Amino acid sequence: GAVVSQHPSRVICKSGTSVKIECRSLDFQATTMFWYRQFPKQSLMLMATSNEGSKATYEQGVEKDKFLINHASLTLSTLTVTSAHPEDSSFYICSASGGTGRDYGYTFGSGTRLTVV
Amino acid sequence: GQQLNQSPQSMFIQEGEDVSMNCTSSSIFNTWLWYKQDPGEGPVLLIALYKAGELTSNGRLTAQFGITRKDSFLNISASIPSDVGIYFCAGLTGGGNKLTFGTGTQLKVEL
Numbered sequence: 001g002a003v004v005s006q007h008p009s010r011v012i013c014k015s016g017t018s019v020k021i022e023c024r025s026l027d028f029q030a031t032t033m034f035w036y037r038q039f040p041k042q043s044l045m046l047m048a049t050s051n052e053g054s055k056a057t058y059e060q061g062v063e064k065d066k067f068l069i070n071h072a073s074l075t076l077s078t079l080t081v082t083s084a085h086p087e088d089s090s091f092y093i094c095s096a097s098g099g100t101g102r103d104y105g106y107t108f109g110s111g112t113r114l115t116v117v
Numbered sequence: 118g119q120q121l122n123q124s125p126q127s128m129f130i131q132e133g134e135d136v137s138m139n140c141t142s143s144s145i146f147n148t149w150l151w152y153k154q155d156p157g158e159g160p161v162l163l164i165a166l167y168k169a170g171e172l173t174s175n176g177r178l179t180a181q182f183g184i185t186r187k188d189s190f191l192n193i194s195a196s197i198p199s200d201v202g203i204y205f206c207a208g209l210t211g212g213g214n215k216l217t218f219g220t221g222t223q224l225k226v227e228l
Contacts, residue, residue: 006159032214041131043120043205043218044160095161097214104148106158106216 002028004096006109013084013116021112023094029074031098034106035067038091050077057066074098084116121206121219129225136193138204146208150181150216154203163204164191192222198226210222 013019023033032051036044047065050056050071055094058064066088068080077096081088093111121142140149152160153190164175166182166189168195169215173180177194189206 004159005203034215043221045218049215091157095159095216107162108152111157111159113157 001050001095002107004030004107004109006094006112008112009110013114015028015085015116016024017085018080018082019084019114021092021094021114023077023079023096023109025075025107026067027054028096028098030077030098031074032097033071033077034095034097035069035077035079036093036095038093038111040091044093047079074107083116084114086116087115091097120210121155121217122177123204123206123219123222126220126224127170127223130196131227132196132198134196136196136200136224137190138192138224139188139190140206141188141206142208142217143187144208144210145161145186146217147186148161148209149180149182149213150209151178151191152203154221156202160205183192193224196224196226198228200224201226203222 005024009024012017035047038044038049046059048056048058048069050069056069071077076095082113095108097105097106121140122142150165151163154160163179164173169186170184171182177191182189204222209215
């Protein structure tokens, strides 16, 4: 089945630094990748949608200069949180859409817990 | 952004009991997905529904795509401790590729 790998699973960084999170589709080509943010006890909120080779589309209220997304290949998308602040601490999850057949569905990575200190 | 309403918000049941939860929307969706999320993990797809009225099973799980296309239901039979987690519904419109997520139902199972 479709597998999405997300790395790192946990990261702690100092305020003001940047952090990069990787999302890879391991056994299929992901034409579209999505980045979500999830606060404790809440649902997933879509941050941005990225298609391979084009600029990401950000949801309203998401700062594109702060959350840089790159989708350079059909198997890799990265999210960089620039100049991180404590309020950016959250659980970030990617998902990938692609593959063949009806069951390509939307497969999620295992998430990245970001803590900014 | 828009969210789908799930109920109940949380439930605490005895092992072996059957569980029902639902997801409702004011908008029509063409695809309904049900996910389970364990603490510190990403959501895992349980069942996908593609047609109004469709009833699909995956082991002890059964989900239905509502006839009105504005709701979906998930049933878990004979619950076991590993069913503990948060269950999310998600909908997809015909013309889009972005999932709209439900508010989640937290399931706790008592031995």
